[in-house]
Amino acid sequence: MASRASSKGKGKAARGSNEQSTARSVKKWSTWAMKKAKVITHYGFIPLIIIIGMNSEPKPQLSQLLSPV
C-alpha cells in the first residue's frame, strides 16, 4: 500500500511536470510566432498597403507611384 501511494504520488508529479512542460512549450512556440510576426509586419506592412492600394478602383498607374508629381 505504501508503494502504491508512493507510485501514485510519483505519477501525479510526472503528470504535473508534463503539464508544466506543455505550458512552457506553448509559451516558447507563441514567442517564436510573435517574433516571426513582428519581422513580417516590419518588412511587409508598407508593401501590403501599396499592393492593396494599387488594386483598388480606379487602378492607378505604376508611373504615378514612382513619379514625384
Add this chain to the structure above:
Amino acid sequence: MGSSVSHAAAPPPPPSPLPPAVGLAVALPSKAEEKSEKKVDYLNLPCPVPFEEIQREALMSLKPELFEGLRFDFTKGLNQKFSLSHSVYMGSTEVPSPSSGTIKVPTAHYEFGANFLDPKLMLIGRVLTDGRLNARVKCDLTDNLTLKINAQLTNEPHFSQGMFNFDYKGKDFRAQYQMGNNAFYGANYIQSVTPHLSLGSEVFWLGHQRKSGIGFAARYNTDKMVATAQVASTGIVALCYVQKVSEKVSLASDFMYNHMTRDVTSSFGYDYILRQCRLRGKLDSSGCVAAFLEERLNMGVNFILSAEIDHRKKDYKFGFGMTVGE
C-alpha cells in the same frame, strides 16, 4: 461626483396651459409651444464619444503638434482611397538624459508613408530612415464592432510596442477592450446618462510590473460648451472646459493634479478658425507660452509656424514648415 451631477440635470418643468387662440395669436406661432422643451426620452439617448476622446476638444486647442526646426510634408493622392506621403524633418529633438534632464539632439529624417482609407478599412503606415515603422490599422468587423491596431516597430530588440483595441458601439454606450505588449490589458466603458451627460470608467492591468488601476470620467456637453472631469487611481485628477464663443473662436482651459508627485498644471488656450488660417495658442502655469499657425496659401498648400517659449527653463523653440497636398 456622479450623483451630484445627475441631480443637477433634472427633467424640465411641464409647459403652461395655452390661452384660447384669437386673432393675431392664430397667425403667429404660439410662444408657449416654442418655449416648451422636449421631454427627455431616456431610452433614446445619443451615443457618447469614445472614452479616449473624452477630452478631444480641449486637446485640439491646447495641444497642437508643436515642433522645432523645418518640417515639410508632401501628400500625393493616387486614388480616392490610396495616397503616399513623403515627409522631411530637420531640427532638434529632446532626448531624456540621466545627468541634466533633457538634452537637445539635432536630428534629420525622411519618412515615407502609405495610406489606404476605405470606410470599412483604414491602413496607415509610416517608415523612417532609421528603420522605425509606425503602423495603424482600423477595421470594421461588423456594424458595431471595430478592431484597431497601433504599433511602433523598431530594429532594436525589446523596444517595439503594439496595442490591439476591440471597440463595441451600442445604442447609447461604448465599450472597449485593449491588449498591448508587456502584458497590458485594459477595458473601458462609457454610457450616456442624459442627452448632455455621459459617464465612463476604465480599468487596466500591467502584467510585467503587476500594477493595476481604475479611473472614472464624466463629460457634460451642450452645443456651446464641453466640460469633462477624470479621476484615476494613479492619483491624477484632470478637469477641462471648452467654450465655443462663436463660429470661429473657441477657448479652452485645463487643470491637472498629480497626487503622487504633488504636481499641479493649469493651462488656458484659444483656437481661432478663420477662413485662411487656423491659429491656436496656449498659456501654461509652468511659464510656457506656445502658438501654432496654419495658413492656407493656396488650394492644398499650407504654411505652418510653431513657437514655444518656456520662460522658466529658458528654452525657446521655433519651427516653420510647409504641407503640400490634402
